[in-house]
Amino acid sequence: MNINIASYCRLTNHKLEVNDIDIQIQKTEASSLNDIYRHLNLSYPKFFKMDNLSKAGFLASELLLKNIIIDKETPKKDMAIVLMNRSASLDNDRTYQTTIQYENNFFPSPSVFVYTLSNIVNGEIAIRNKIMGESSFYISENFSPEKIYSAVMNTFSDPNINQVICGWVDYEFNECDVLLLLIRKENQEKIPFNVNNIYHLYT
């Protein structure tokens, strides 16, 4: 049994690359995440309720899974989502803080509070694709191919899991830093899932 990288998506402020193809997006708005959404011609109004972190992870997952998950309705119990970042949900936490900072303007926002957890991005990807396997989120000071590798291999301890969406999803101070990989247990060897390959796809 081989563990392969079946697909990847790299998304930063300066780059959008999916499986060795560079995608050029015309920037028309202040938020380039919204530009990417429109470029993809998606019909998913819930997108606009998401915080930046969830938008970034969601968009990367749409590209990662394009032509791979065609049927978004059937439950996928053998697929896990294991993500990591540095800033947790601080980008959105700071937005929530503005709704409670001042006593004379104290209006806590539930639609913002709901995104004050980093694993909500896992939830958004799961809902979109009906992914019902394990869902985990870890925090690390720096991007670490070793930690991603280790977390995914540990997820395969669950014998029901054959595929893992994994990677680094970070958004803070207007900087987007996402690398998503789709990892699969397969009979043939293709692009092996290992620390070196994760590192090369990130840099």
Place this chain on the structure above:
Amino acid sequence: MEALILELKKEIIEVLNLEELTPEDINEDAPLFVEGLGLDSIDALELIVLMEKNYGIKLNNAAEGRDIFKSVRIMAEYIAKNRTK
């Protein structure tokens, strides 16, 4: 009332992040929840915040909101009657 209905539509679009809609897209007599705009429980909670922040009307729970949020027009009529801002 028409001015309040238009204002309310704009506010709903903004606080609920209904980015792809314009006020003209919202029928003031159509249901807001389940059918119509298909809003959910978090949207209902956000509308409760809207009522207090913009109109000074305090609702205590989602159940109170259920009757008031039936449509934009019903919301507007309730606001016109009860607003303190």
Place this chain on the structure above:
Amino acid sequence: MEKNAWFIMIYQWSNNIISSLGFTTEENYTAVKQGNTGLKYYKNPFDFPEDAMLSLIDDEHLNNAFSSINTKQKTAYTRFEKAAILSAYKALEKTNIDVKSKKVVFILSTTKGNVELLDKKESELYEAERVYLWRSAQLITSFFDNPNEAIIVSNACISGAAAQITALRLLQQKIYDFAIVIGADVLSKFIISGFQSFKSLSVDICKPFDKNRCGLNLGEAAATIIYSSIENNRPLLSNNIVLLNGAIANDANHISGPSRTGDGLSIAIEKTLQNTNIQDIALINAHGTATPYNDDMESMAITANQLENIPINSLKGFLGHTLGAAGVLETILSGVALLDNMLLKSNGSENPKTICPLNIVLNNQNSFKTHFLKLLSGFGGCNAAILLKKT
């Protein structure tokens, strides 16, 4: 899982709880067994403009206890860090583990860490980096001179179970010999206001599974379990709790509302109970937050797995919902109770009524069965189940 991993048993060497009910596991268990709750009514807690029913760690006690162990360090620690460090310290005291060894790893479970530092009034007291969970984790591991980076699990309210599952896997693969699992969260205006905006808080002591339940109570705690591996050919001491299995699954339905069918939790339970004789299960310690939808959802998932006759309890009426600490804290208490042949009552519960009827423990009762199941659910649609047994 490799076959030979089955021969490595993972057991709790030591544990600790710091909460409103005390600073040791024994104090907490004694209080809960006597039916005492740590939930109290607070006026404007943490400058929150409303009142709330909360379970809070006593600040003065925390500061005094922490000062007495903080002999070397000159760092000023936050409330969250003090609670986490103190809890781990007290758990370690009961062992002879060399915490400076590379074979010892810290696993930190928390939802919001130092989030109160985002408030302009608090932020001036600490450096900007202090809001990052990895920064707090560094301060925790360096307090003990442990050379490894802590593994930081931030998976909403299932973090405490997710951290234990991580420990199980790492120890079974012999990557480490000991895992110090710390679950900790402290409350703040940030957290309380957020749950209030969801209208999910009960102003009275919560009533898990009760027909009149109307919301949850928030709590804060730090709880530590030190897991150790043991090979099959070494005798295991009696009076131990062994971690057997665990699983996580997503509802894929809504980011904050519980699934109306309990699918995700049902899958997590099913995966966890593979190869288990249901007759051995003494207790299911539920998530049991006492919101109308959560408790119904759990009843469906439990019933879908034919477990509805097994005694079920929730500890949220004693200590509130302690977020990142919950999974660790409630596992400890359920295990200690089981070693005492006891199933603890669900404080606050009087007239159970859920969509699927359950066998709710309303009064402390004896059980001599050996296994218990811990359930947790969290925002983002995640659900976890872990299975433990006493030896």
